[in-house]
Amino acid sequence: MMHQMRAETDPTGATDSVVSWHIVRNADLTALCGRELEAAAPLQDATRWTVDPDHNCHTCGALFLRETPYLPDEHDEQAG
Incomplete structure (x- = not known):
């Protein structure tokens, strides 16, 4: 599945004004x-x-993480 970020713009509909x-x-x-x-x-x-991250929808972020595959190479633990 392909995910993208789409902007929520201000209520006037101006596409150069990203609210979230x-x-x-x-x-x-x-x-x-x-x-x-x-x-x-x-x-x-x-x-x-x-x-x-301050301009991202928290709910979308949580759901996105549930749909995004876990990639072990991105989370290498280093031995202490």
Whole structure:
């Protein structure tokens, strides 16, 4: 499954004003949290989720983590 980040823009619909980033499946207009987003809203790759966490939807983030495969190579433990 492909995930992307889609912006929630301000109520006026200005696409250059990102209020929050949400996660969508494929190119859906409905975020994982259920919020309906605009087709013209900016998109970015889901790997950017950690870039500005204060502007991300917490609910989308939690659901995204449940749908994202665990990659052991990303979590190497170093022997102490």
